[in-house]
Amino acid sequence: MTEQRRRATVVDVALEAGVSRGTVSRYVNGGHYVSSEARQAIEAAIRKVGYTPNTAARSLVRQRTQAVGFIVHEPHSVFLEDPNIGVIMLGANSALSTRDYQMVCLIVDSERDTDRVSRYLSGGFVDGAIVVSARDRDPILSVIERLGLPAAFVGHPPGITAPFIGIDNRGASAAITQRLMQTGRRKIGMIAAALDRDSGADRLAGFREALGIAYDPELVVRVPLYSFLDGAAGMRTLLERAPDVDGVVAASDAVAAGALQTLLESGRSVPRDVGLVGFDDSSWATRTTPALSTVHQPAEGIGRAAAEAVLEQIRTGDIGAGGLVLDTSIVWRGSA
Amino acid sequence: MTEQRRRATVVDVALEAGVSRGTVSRYVNGGHYVSSEARQAIEAAIRKVGYTPNTAARSLVRQRTQAVGFIVHEPHSVFLEDPNIGVIMLGANSALSTRDYQMVCLIVDSERDTDRVSRYLSGGFVDGAIVVSARDRDPILSVIERLGLPAAFVGHPPGITAPFIGIDNRGASAAITQRLMQTGRRKIGMIAAALDRDSGADRLAGFREALGIAYDPELVVRVPLYSFLDGAAGMRTLLERAPDVDGVVAASDAVAAGALQTLLESGRSVPRDVGLVGFDDSSWATRTTPALSTVHQPAEGIGRAAAEAVLEQIRTGDIGAGGLVLDTSIVWRGSA
DNA sequence: TTGAAAGCGCTACCAC
């Protein structure tokens, strides 16, 4: 057991070096207008007293923290299973890092978290925020809006004016559904997930659009989350309703992986008996056998773009609006 | 485009309400010693000027931030693939949340990140830190030590005096290896990973210990990371060296999943031809077919315990030492 | 090139 020691301050350094606090501060911030004698004295003093600047105090006077929050609002299971979130996060971190901003990731996982994170955001600990997977009427959104905090959203929660970065979920979903139809499947179902989010709703809309008059609501199973378990369960339901289904569009790769497990357990062969496609092109897609045909989305680019959007607002001081839609492509593998 | 508005301060509220800053402050911090007239005036003023307290400024005077850093120092791929890190993180978040502490997750993913995160930690933005998967001689460790920052480590990097939370990797590895031997396997290999970390080295040591004189270094393939891809590659190497291998101990579930893919591709059946065991009991374990026999470790409990250890040090003001080793168990499923 | 002094937004101590 050691007692915590008091941290040294500029004053300690100034006293030790025999100069003023101002001079120490100037030295710390680039060393301009500091004579070489002063510099040396200060360097020695810093070493001697073990000084590290309190950047939090600096933030107070400069009115900026050089930190950006990355807020993940997902239930447990999805956060753990969706590799896309991780990729987006690393993309954002990398972009922020380049400009010497600190990304601080905040997890919202309970009612209590919502309040605390809101306080944290409004409390001046960050200069901006990136929000992934906000739900409709998310309390955090109103906090950000009220504060006028520079922000960017991944996905597009309705009613948001801040910039958002996304993909054309509807178009991509329609495209891969069509591609699946071209393989000659006659009875195509969908395991739709996360319908309380724009991404989930749009993927279903795209599916419906592609099928046109062939669309049969009976063949759409709705599950709550983009998760493996929901995918497996959804597939069981779909098989009960339509044992002769020969094509399945899953709302995400994790969902598809779960569906695949159910299909194999039921004795069906993929893609021979059933063609299956996913969405995301996450690491799930190549970890299954057969590998998943799916929609590739540039997750890292999304993270980067979101970070840029926030930095831009911080730089200009204007709260920007408008969205950025990045391109997707279809990756055809073995599952369909 | 809207311009950012200046945030209201206590002074604005005080002026508006016709009371002093002190009274406003007292109201904000629990409302003791505030008359009901004052209270009402303040409430109205807060609404009118749109005041949100700057908790960063509060931190400066109180000398505590109510925030704890959660530092993940992993290369890309592992962070994304290791569901254990996510579970540990949620466990820590949950424990911190209960005590109204904000967990801020900081990702170290480059040289540059190391410096920036070090500055962030020493800059007074957090009251303590939880560090997962530090490597030997990690620069962040020395920063924490020099600062006397309350901290806890997940795993046990050598030379660390701060509390650590871990499991008996060596014992657990020996146990599951023995269990695998009992199924009658004669030629057992290991895909060892992350040997630059105590967990990786200890798992290999346990394997060796269990095999005793039967240990054959030729049957140990070393790969850098606890990852699916390294598992797949490691298994290929192992099969080249010993096509007649009939048992495999993988250093983690992700590694085992990769190994499984290689085994199936090579036309072998698991568990008939080869018995395979993993480590972690992460979500990988039940997503493979057959599901993995593995070592269960209480990931969420590890996160919780790490958080408690940090909070305890913050509370007492003493930098504690010593470790906590949590129990593991073997979960036997279909892969061996 | 330097030091003195003001002040970032807040809390806490003090008399009243």
Added chain:
DNA sequence: GTGGTAGCGCTTTCAA
């Protein structure tokens, strides 16, 4: 109960 005042640790004019 309340207002005044002194800082938390730092940066940043402004004179010298």
